[in-house]
Amino acid sequence: MGGASVAPLHAGEARHSRAVALSGIRITFTGRGGEQFTAVEGVDLHVADGEFVAIVGPTGCGKSTLLNATAGLLVPSAGTVAIFGEPLSGLNRRAGYLFQAEALFPWKSAVDNVAIGLEVAGTDPGEARARARDWLGRVGLSAFAERYPHQLSGGQRKRVGLAQVLIRDPKILLMDEPFGPLDAQTRQIMGNMLLDLWNAERKAVMFVTHDLEEAIALADRVVIMGAGPASRIIGEWRIGLPRPRDISEIRMEPAFHALHREIWSALRDEVVKGYRQAEEPA
Amino acid sequence: MGGASVAPLHAGEARHSRAVALSGIRITFTGRGGEQFTAVEGVDLHVADGEFVAIVGPTGCGKSTLLNATAGLLVPSAGTVAIFGEPLSGLNRRAGYLFQAEALFPWKSAVDNVAIGLEVAGTDPGEARARARDWLGRVGLSAFAERYPHQLSGGQRKRVGLAQVLIRDPKILLMDEPFGPLDAQTRQIMGNMLLDLWNAERKAVMFVTHDLEEAIALADRVVIMGAGPASRIIGEWRIGLPRPRDISEIRMEPAFHALHREIWSALRDEVVKGYRQAEEPA
Amino acid sequence: TAQTAEKPKLTLGVGGKPLLYYLPLTIAERNGYFKEQGLDVTINDFGGGAKSLQALIGGSIDVVTGAYEHTIRMQAKGQDIVSVIELGRYPGIVLVVAKDKAEKYKAIKDLKGAKIGVTAPGSSTNFFVNFLLAKNGLSPEDVAFVGVGGGASAVAQMKRGEIDAMSNLDPVITKLQSDGDVVVLADSRTVEGNEKIFGGQNPAAVLYMKTDFVKENPITTQKLTNAFYKALQWLKTATPEDVAKVVPEEYLLGDRTLYIAAVTASKPTYSLTGIIPESGMKNALGMLVEFDPELKAAKIDLAKTFDGSFVKKAAETIK
Amino acid sequence: MKRARLLFLQVLVAVVLIAVWHFGSTVKVPAGIVSQKAFYPLDPFFFSTPLAVFQRTWRDFYTGVIWYHLGITLLETALAFVIGAAGGVLVGFWFARKQMLAAVFDPYVKMANALPRVVLAPIFALWLGLGIWSKVALGVTLVFFIVFFNVYQGVKEVSPTVLANARMLGMSERHLMRHVYWPSALTWMFSSLHTAVGFALVGAVVGEYLGSAAGLGYRIHQAEGVFDVTGVFSGMLVLAVFVILIDAVVTAVENRLTVWRPTAAGQS
Amino acid sequence: MKRARLLFLQVLVAVVLIAVWHFGSTVKVPAGIVSQKAFYPLDPFFFSTPLAVFQRTWRDFYTGVIWYHLGITLLETALAFVIGAAGGVLVGFWFARKQMLAAVFDPYVKMANALPRVVLAPIFALWLGLGIWSKVALGVTLVFFIVFFNVYQGVKEVSPTVLANARMLGMSERHLMRHVYWPSALTWMFSSLHTAVGFALVGAVVGEYLGSAAGLGYRIHQAEGVFDVTGVFSGMLVLAVFVILIDAVVTAVENRLTVWRPTAAGQS
Numbered sequence A, B: 001m002g003g004a005s006v007a008p009l010h011a012g013e014a015r016h017s018r019a020v021a022l023s024g025i026r027i028t029f030t031g032r033g034g035e036q037f038t039a040v041e042g043v044d045l046h047v048a049d050g051e052f053v054a055i056v057g058p059t060g061c062g063k064s065t066l067l068n069a070t071a072g073l074l075v076p077s078a079g080t081v082a083i084f085g086e087p088l089s090g091l092n093r094r095a096g097y098l099f100q101a102e103a104l105f106p107w108k109s110a111v112d113n114v115a116i117g118l119e120v121a122g123t124d125p126g127e128a129r130a131r132a133r134d135w136l137g138r139v140g141l142s143a144f145a146e147r148y149p150h151q152l153s154g155g156q157r158k159r160v161g162l163a164q165v166l167i168r169d170p171k172i173l174l175m176d177e178p179f180g181p182l183d184a185q186t187r188q189i190m191g192n193m194l195l196d197l198w199n200a201e202r203k204a205v206m207f208v209t210h211d212l213e214e215a216i217a218l219a220d221r222v223v224i225m226g227a228g229p230a231s232r233i234i235g236e237w238r239i240g241l242p243r244p245r246d247i248s249e250i251r252m253e254p255a256f257h258a259l260h261r262e263i264w265s266a267l268r269d270e271v272v273k274g275y276r277q278a279e280e281p282a
Numbered sequence C: 001t002a003q004t005a006e007k008p009k010l011t012l013g014v015g016g017k018p019l020l021y022y023l024p025l026t027i028a029e030r031n032g033y034f035k036e037q038g039l040d041v042t043i044n045d046f047g048g049g050a051k052s053l054q055a056l057i058g059g060s061i062d063v064v065t066g067a068y069e070h071t072i073r074m075q076a077k078g079q080d081i082v083s084v085i086e087l088g089r090y091p092g093i094v095l096v097v098a099k100d101k102a103e104k105y106k107a108i109k110d111l112k113g114a115k116i117g118v119t120a121p122g123s124s125t126n127f128f129v130n131f132l133l134a135k136n137g138l139s140p141e142d143v144a145f146v147g148v149g150g151g152a153s154a155v156a157q158m159k160r161g162e163i164d165a166m167s168n169l170d171p172v173i174t175k176l177q178s179d180g181d182v183v184v185l186a187d188s189r190t191v192e193g194n195e196k197i198f199g200g201q202n203p204a205a206v207l208y209m210k211t212d213f214v215k216e217n218p219i220t221t222q223k224l225t226n227a228f229y230k231a232l233q234w235l236k237t238a239t240p241e242d243v244a245k246v247v248p249e250e251y252l253l254g255d256r257t258l259y260i261a262a263v264t265a266s267k268p269t270y271s272l273t274g275i276i277p278e279s280g281m282k283n284a285l286g287m288l289v290e291f292d293p294e295l296k297a298a299k300i301d302l303a304k305t306f307d308g309s310f311v312k313k314a315a316e317t318i319k
Numbered sequence D, E: 001m002k003r004a005r006l007l008f009l010q011v012l013v014a015v016v017l018i019a020v021w022h023f024g025s026t027v028k029v030p031a032g033i034v035s036q037k038a039f040y041p042l043d044p045f046f047f048s049t050p051l052a053v054f055q056r057t058w059r060d061f062y063t064g065v066i067w068y069h070l071g072i073t074l075l076e077t078a079l080a081f082v083i084g085a086a087g088g089v090l091v092g093f094w095f096a097r098k099q100m101l102a103a104v105f106d107p108y109v110k111m112a113n114a115l116p117r118v119v120l121a122p123i124f125a126l127w128l129g130l131g132i133w134s135k136v137a138l139g140v141t142l143v144f145f146i147v148f149f150n151v152y153q154g155v156k157e158v159s160p161t162v163l164a165n166a167r168m169l170g171m172s173e174r175h176l177m178r179h180v181y182w183p184s185a186l187t188w189m190f191s192s193l194h195t196a197v198g199f200a201l202v203g204a205v206v207g208e209y210l211g212s213a214a215g216l217g218y219r220i221h222q223a224e225g226v227f228d229v230t231g232v233f234s235g236m237l238v239l240a241v242f243v244i245l246i247d248a249v250v251t252a253v254e255n256r257l258t259v260w261r262p263t264a265a266g267q268s
């Protein structure tokens, strides 16, 4: 099995065509009272076409904010976002985004929630629903197709959201803690499903997670963000583990553990630092 | 170090006075169209005063539903809920509940969200806010006291919720994935904080988590629920690890690993079973 | 004559059809005089005389039964309106004071400082008081006017003592009189009363329309005039009981005797000939000019406000 | 069981109200208790008596004279409601989506809302004639604003996350309208429709009251001029009953369109 | 910059409207184009001319005669608004919290909402006399229902999770009211208040119009009685301007009370 390269990489090194290129991003929020808060500053992040990048970082460091900027939902205060080489203006039409917060349509049943992405793209409603049912099966929710979101458990809702995004088959996948409220086993099943899908047709993936093991098991590259405010990328690790992977098996490999230990220690310091900073009133 | 007892316990064995006693609980949801769905059936769960019980189970098995019933927000279709020996009617006034979904008041700043529990109990508003600020500091959010919920990240909101519940110092703590959207380090810090608190004044805790390690590290007893529908408790493990514990250190103990491995295999089968069931249309 | 009307389907406007003021219209309608003339008249009832006039100018109705003074006002505003038959020769307006205040307000000149109810500010009941005040050396600024409407609420306000005096029409006045709540100061329902107030006639309700309408539809106008003329003739001989039989049951005020009393009181006000005498026109104008600066400035040709040729023809044909 | 109890209580309220009315208007308070003279607490001259009102109403229906007037009024009400609500919904959506437009016209919309409709009646008659359309117009001016303000607010209240999700799923403005704004604004809209039904009727009746040849408002006006309080109250009774029927239809549609909401008690 | 542009566009709209009015009421369409006779598109008999209206308005303010009437009308409007809104809020909250009560009275509330206020005016005059209170009552009947229905709905729309959390935090009914229902229903309430401001004024003016001794409605009615359209429009102009001022106050309060909401563009 190929040894994992454990040296931190520097941004901009990727040779593939760039699906996502964030350069010099600064994002500052202004409150109603005019008070300013800079969430991220000087972030350079490039995701190659077909590359799976996991983003890990302490809570509140700006991961969701970065995904929002990539999706075009947030205009950076400084820096540029380019999608497949073109500067992004308005919404990023090539991306699918699984939000961290609840984002299902409460007035649509599970199957309709999943089918809607196809329907608006012009697919015949009957077919869209058939394919949506198929997708609900893949996320283990066949029996819950007719339920409205408020009738589903937290983990079930998240999986409906997953199907909702994946069914559209976007070129770029933005996923914000997609497996957060799932138990370990379901997590693995979903992770393997995602990997299978990604293996079949390579997409650029930006995957936010708090589970470092999950990040290493899934990604080509793990990006570590520092603690906020004005957080930046403090390290990148290329994960050279062989593909295709099975999530539960890959954790047994020694290379996995070496990587895990190294990234872990880098991360730990950062979090403690962030915790201290936040504790002192800004 | 006392060896961990690894034999499954049977419910009702606890000798302490019972803070929570769920007996023969069945909870059936009826949809608008009259269709019925039984989430849990025949659940017996007793939590002694001062006992820390972790509940683990596959997604959608009914963990939140059980907490809702204990909180008095949901009346079981069958069975009884008793709190400190008295049958529960109406709301459970001795419990604090950290919800799985977002439940902060969007129109209150972080500090007001935390202070409100004291204010309604009659504490002087000035003092309530001072103590709320103190609590925000404990969850690492001193700098974010004046923010409204929509200006916080997912993990920050969850921690505000944590402070909101803990500041009231309830006799019974119901926590539904309290550390879900937190990174590993923050999780440990929060976990240790919770343990310190619990050590100081023993509360009855029902703690839902998907992280088995976390469950073992924190709890006196780990309860495993089977896959739904009509899921029930399929196993209980008393965790005999010594107290006081430090979450990061306790994971190094061999007893910890033995327990983990055993519970893990029990859980794994259940999840796979649940996944299969859900996939076939009901 | 077997001539057919140019416009047999007509819409007629009136501001408060059940009022005794407009009784000739109800008589013409209920006795079938319009049908007799081959006319199909739809009667639109409006919230007030002003609204029916506006509808006429706006072109949504063809003819109006309304106050004669409208024809004068419209001339001042450059609108060509002409009346063709007089329906009421006296305004029928009565000024009363509350019985328990009759001591204080014995005559019109005592009204200084009184709160006087009128049907609506700026209406003819208001002008009537203005006129009386002026004759007695007072001005409208010396009293306070309150609009109380012409229905049950007017009775209510008087009974509650909200107002000291009131200028109103029947049946309000008769109701208050029969209940013994008021004392009359000036009464323009009777011949003597009018002699005292105006020194003669003062036309009230008339049938008016746009001058163009008369020009374009002379036969229709004639037939309409005929119908109203017949109603006036009928009223001349009818007893109040006859009237009560003809009008719809709802008009009877829920109290037949009260209605009969009201009709009896109002009977002298209906026109006998349908013709407005010159003096009547002058009286009307004189009253308006007194208080309306706009009219004071305008040059009014009274001859243009009334065209008596149709009534004369009607009087010849109808016996 | 629960339904029966509810109905019982509802009828009870009606009975109490009618009893108060009945005794107030038929039993005199003897002289010397409150005032010098004996008097009716609710003078039947102004309030009629319930018996008389029911008799009159019954007679009107029995002889059939009321149907024609009722038909006209209902037609006007329905038209005013439909046109006003449709206009309010459309313009509400449109303004909510075009911030600039909304900002520019905001003061004018509010001005228009404040104009007394009674004064506008002659202008409507001028433009639309005396038929039903001038009454419909009056009703529309009432219904429109109520629905408009609520729909406008409803669209702006859509959850920002759900909206972001919808846009990321590739929805065009048209799709957003149909799949997001519309269902989300439904609650607001129906809340306004409940008020609007009443106002549509008020508009129609007031229009008739101010000038017409038929309709319930016409009948009420006729009755008012001749002290026929019984007729006035009978007309109002008929109005009230019919608004309940129309409102029931609105509620049925509302329940049909909002099946997705959590019910207060979700479990049995 | 943006503010200036907005103001410019708003003024532009006014200018265009006034221009249309001006030319429509002063320039005749020559004979033969649309109809046989030459005519004004907006007959000055019905619409007056903007110049005349402004002159009259200016004169009224200049000589000061209008202030007294305006004061009375504003007092009535303010009272009607405050009483109606307070009543609507209170009863709305109350009904929303007492399901049984709401269910029992539901049909009666809807009936009451459908009664034509114009017909009620005499009854109010009977009960409350001819002073300002009968006008206030008329305004209240309009404002109350609009606010009531919205507050009722607003309270029922509170997020179930937030509500459950509040109850678990030990809130009593009174606390829930203050900390949950009230802030949550605020948006709904303010949406209704924007409509209600206009209706309060309409109620006051219509009340004056139907019988009074002072106020803008009185002046409008007086002007109407003598076919003084200029006076009527001048009255409406004054009304419209004042409703904008009152509405601005409502908006200011609204912005103050809803600082917690996400703004459309949260970041700079």
Ligand SMILES: Nc1ncnc2c1ncn2[C@@H]1O[C@H](COP(=O)(O)OP(=O)(O)OP(=O)(O)O)[C@@H](O)[C@H]1O
Pocket: A029, A030, A031, A037, A039, A057, A058, A059, A060, A061, A062, A063, A064, A065, A066, A100, A228, B144, B150, B151, B152, B153, B154, B155, B156, B181, E266
């Ligand atoms: N609208 C806003 N106004 C002000 N500050 C904001 C706003 N939204 C986010 N922030 C701040 O920006 C920072 C980054 O937020 P973000 O949601 O991106 O964090 P995150 O990395 O996704 O955290 P988590 O893992 O907890 O979800 C946080 O400190 C947050 O408080």
Ligand SMILES: Nc1ncnc2c1ncn2[C@@H]1O[C@H](COP(=O)(O)OP(=O)(O)OP(=O)(O)O)[C@@H](O)[C@H]1O
Pocket: A144, A150, A151, A152, A153, A154, A155, A156, A181, B029, B030, B031, B037, B039, B057, B058, B059, B060, B061, B062, B063, B064, B065, B066, B100, B228, D266
């Ligand atoms: N209102 C409802 N109507 C019908 N079914 C419901 C309703 N609420 C929950 N359920 C079902 O009850 C089961 C248990 O739900 P619950 O939320 O308790 O799961 P959970 O164990 O908390 O799952 P998770 O870990 O995903 O949060 C699920 O299958 C869910 O679909």
Ligand SMILES: [Mg+2]
Pocket: A063, A064, A065, A100, A176, B153, B154, B155
């Ligand atoms: Mg986040």
Ligand SMILES: [Mg+2]
Pocket: A153, A154, A155, B063, B064, B065, B100, B176
């Ligand atoms: Mg759950």
